[in-house]
Amino acid sequence: MNTGIKRYRDSQISMAFKTLVALSALAMAVVAAPSHTVTCSKGRTASNAVCCKWFEVLDDINGEDGLFDGGECGEETHESLRLTFHDAIGFSQFKPANVGGGGADGSIMAHAEIETNFHANNGVDEIVEAQRPIAIKHGVSFGDFIQFAGAVGVSNCVGGPRLQFFAGRANFSFPAPDKTVPEPSDSVNAILKRMGEAGFSANEVVDLLASHSVAAQDHVDPTINGSPFDSTPSTFDAQFFVETLLKGTAFPGNGPNVGEVKSPLAGEFRLQSDFAIARDPRTACEWQSFVDNHDLMVSRFEKAMAKLSTLGQNTHFLTDCSEVIPVPKKAKSKVATLPAGKTKKDIEASCKHSPFPSLKTDPGPTTSVPPVPPS
Ligand code: HEM
Structure with a gap:
């Protein structure tokens, strides 16, 4: 190793150690503090005083001029959710956490350059730079802010x-x-291996992919910015799990691009990785199980995200501030539908253990999907 880099690395390790000691002491004091309800701004309550500042951050990012434009489920929301993954997944349970790849530690913002x-982080620079000043303004760590x-x-x-x-x-x-972040052109084997190193089972990979229910692409085919992965990119529903199983018929833009396969609806984009995971015998049944069970999809996603968001962290040294997270609006329907113009014959059912459930078809002309507007 070049001596300059080594010296830099040694000084970083020494700083890291000092920070860790100071933080452990602080964390122990926090953990030791008796738990009692405290009143924060606007009469909101928290079980620990350290959570109060997160209400201020919430008001900021969900405010009218905030990051999420008054609480929308739009482009910044999608990008922020993607960022939680791209920061956290740089982790392996088979290595000491301090040898690069500390998991959900904010490194993608601290070392954005x-x-x-x-390659796999193409496009995340925009949301990193949008989030960074807000984290600094509120004096919170990058790792906390991203999650x-x-x-x-x-x-x-x-x-x-x-x-x-937390x-x-x-x-x-x-x-x-x-090379820690999976690519859409990767095989299912490669994705499951990489995710397995970080501690996720094949089923948990499917659970995490519920995130693609509120998602679009900008960089796999840059000619069609904002083309979504399902027909309802502002609703966290199971349409993604149904629509990825429909026969692909055409490319929505100038495809084929690397990591892209044909999609079933005009304007909709399909990643090769989603297509393959939906049909692989190791993951197909978990995939299909969400099609008519919204609550199962949400609870599995919450569980897998709890793991993702604390990868590389010792949760005993963190404080549970989950009460600050708003309660989302309830879904209108708990069961996905077939898009207008499609029937069960268009479904490439791939779970060998149970038949594909009967779903209603949406009325009206064949569904086509508009892009997610830029904010
Ligand atoms: C397992 C393998 C995964 C692969 C190969 C993958 C790949 C991709 C790709 C290529 C995009 C489009 C990026 C662009 O062109 O702008 C994307 C978008 C997205 N991904 Fe994933 N992803 C994976 C897992 C995840 C996970 C685990 C999460 C979150 C927990 C996630 C959340 C998102 C979100 C929310 C978007 C939409 C971003 C936007 O609309 O700007 N992905 N993903």
């Missing part, structure tokens, strides 16, 4: 989950190594 240049923004953002989506939020991550990290 390195991590946002990784908080993702949790608040997805709570703005109708039918969304109410994610757990506060207290150190504002110190090493850059995560490259």
Whole structure:
């Protein structure tokens, strides 16, 4: 290793150690403090005083001029949810956490000049730069802010989950190594292997992919910015799990692009990775199980996200501030539908253990999907 880099690395390790000692002491004091309800701003209550400041952050990001434009489930929400994954997944349970890749530690923001240049992180620089000044303004760590923004953002989506939020991550990290974030062109084997290193089972990978229910792409095919992965990108519903199983018929833009396969609806975008995971025998039954069970999809997503958002962290040193996360609006329907113009014959059912459930078809002309508008 070049001596300059080594010296930098050694000084970072020494700083990290000092920060860790100071934080552990602080965390122990926090953990030891008796739990009692405190009143925060606007009469809101929290079980721990350290959570009060997160109400201020909430008011800021969900405010009319805030990051989420008055509490929308729009582009910034989608990007913030994606960022929770891209920060956290730089982690392996088979390595000491301080040798690069500390998980949900804010490294993607602290070392943006390195991590946002990784191919799989294409496009995350925008949301990193939008979030950074807000984290600094409120004096919270990058790792905390990224997970908080993702949790608040997805709570703005109708039918969304109410994610757990733990506060207290150190504002110190090493850059995560490259090649830890899965790519849409990866095989199911490669994705399950990488996610397995971070501690996720095949089913949990499916559970996390409920996030693609409120998602769109900008960079796989840059000619069709904002083309969504399902017909309802502002609603956290199971349409994504149905629509990925429909026969692909055409490319919505100038495809095929790397990581793209044909989609079933005009304007809708399909990632090769979603297509393959939906049909793989290891993941197909978990995938299908969400089609007519919204509550199951939400509860599995909440559980998997609790794990993702604290990867590399010792939760005993964090404070549970989940009460600050808003309660999302309830979904109108608990069962997905077939888009207008499609029938059960268009479904490529892939679970060998149970038949594909009967779903109603939406009335009207064949569904086509408009792009998510930029904010
Ligand atoms: C497991 C493998 C995964 C692959 C291969 C993958 C790949 C992708 C790709 C290529 C995009 C489009 C990015 C763009 O062009 O702008 C995307 C978007 C997105 N992903 Fe994933 N993803 C995966 C898992 C996840 C997970 C676990 C989460 C969250 C927990 C997530 C959340 C999102 C969201 C919310 C978007 C939409 C971003 C936007 O609309 O701006 N993804 N994903």
